[in-house]
Amino acid sequence: MIGLIEGAGVAIVGAALAQAGVGLAGTLQRRARQARQEQADAKLFERRATALLRAAEAERAKKELSWTGLRKFTIERKVMEANDICSFYLKPHDHKPLPPFRPGQYLTFQLRIPDQPKPVVRCYSLSDGPVNLDRYRVTIKRLPPPRDKPEAPPGLSSSYFHQSLQEGDIVDVRAPNGHFYLDESTDKPVVLIGGGVGLTPMLSMLNTICETGSGRETWFFYGVRHGGEHAFKEHLQQIDRNHPNVHVVACYSEPREEDRKGVDYEAEGHVSVDLMKQMLGAPNYEFYICGPPPMMKIITEGLEDWGVPESAINYEAFGPATVKKKPHPQPAQQAEAQAADDGVEVEFARSGKKVTWRPDDGAILDLAEANGVSLDFGCRAGNCGTCVTAVKEGDVTYLSEPGVPPEQGSCLSCIAVPKSRVVLDA
């Protein structure tokens, strides 16, 4: 009996110990989880605090070091990155420090090109991060004639950069500018999308994410035709290898025989929203896009259809066919929109031309060019002010917010559209 009781006692104590053991293990596991969570929170807090400090310091340095008007820069180095794509490393000729910029911003150049009656203004994205700032870098593709118009001249300023400007030459440059830049105040997962030389601002963002040690989940989808056009290949593959939070996906639309899938590139075809759906699963990312206009249009629309809110889609467009987001007119704007659909008269007074504008014609600058009226332009994004044109009659509205609003009675023709009949001094 005693033996039985003793046996039962041992069993009870054993069970109690086992239970205590389970309880202890559970407690230890909970504590370990808690400690890991606290560690992760502390890391996140540290990263955010560092990012905020860096942003405040950058803002201070920018105010102190930025310049107005033109500043002289020496082309220190020219580096070919792929067929027809060249990087230009620019050192300030005055040897003074450079202001930081936001990853995604661009420089505006005022070029004195022989045989051109006026200085030519062009904007090129900075292609490196703003972390080690002893020089700026822009990467420029020598623009060939359009594929469907081989007889047209190649890009004026990109040819000048590639063929005429040499190491040691001096160029006039305005301070970094632009509204398209990476939001560094958040840790939200981000998707960068680049096409062709449109990879330049994305590279600036990607380098910043890596150089600042941000642990932010980052995807970079970019498309080129083949290995011959694959600029920064080794650099991007190295980033993909060395940063577990960063995933780089290269797509070739026309791979050559020697291009190896899985080695040189990851996917065949265009960068597409379908590919992103496969690889990302869900659309809860911040998206940044820069590339050829048809790519920007199709991807922007695809992302909206996938449920990405408009506020999470950021894009850069230099060039005539900017992305036109789906309009959501207020009732009061319906009549105006309808009138615009029916056509609005635009008169270029000095050229003696009257033409009808419809929404598909794009900005007034695009309309002018399509009708043989020559207007000056620079950034084609409403920032540099080169395209300012006097409005003699009527009123305009803008496709995107002007960087610097023009004087009363003038408009930025590169992003302006007529509200009603307008007469322009052009």
Ligand SMILES: NC(=O)C1=CN([C@@H]2O[C@H](COP(=O)(O)OP(=O)(O)OC[C@H]3O[C@@H](n4cnc5c(N)ncnc54)[C@H](OP(=O)(O)O)[C@@H]3O)[C@@H](O)[C@H]2O)C=CC1
């Ligand atoms: N900061 C900025 O705003 C900058 C903007 N850019 C812009 O980037 C553009 C890049 O030009 P470029 O290098 O000549 O580009 P490419 O014409 O070489 O095109 C690059 C890649 O994009 C592909 N592509 C074409 N259409 C689509 C589409 N609908 N969807 C997905 N992919 C597509 C092309 O495929 P395919 O073989 O079918 O042609 C090609 O693989 C320029 O138009 C310029 O305006 C460039 C630099 C800076």
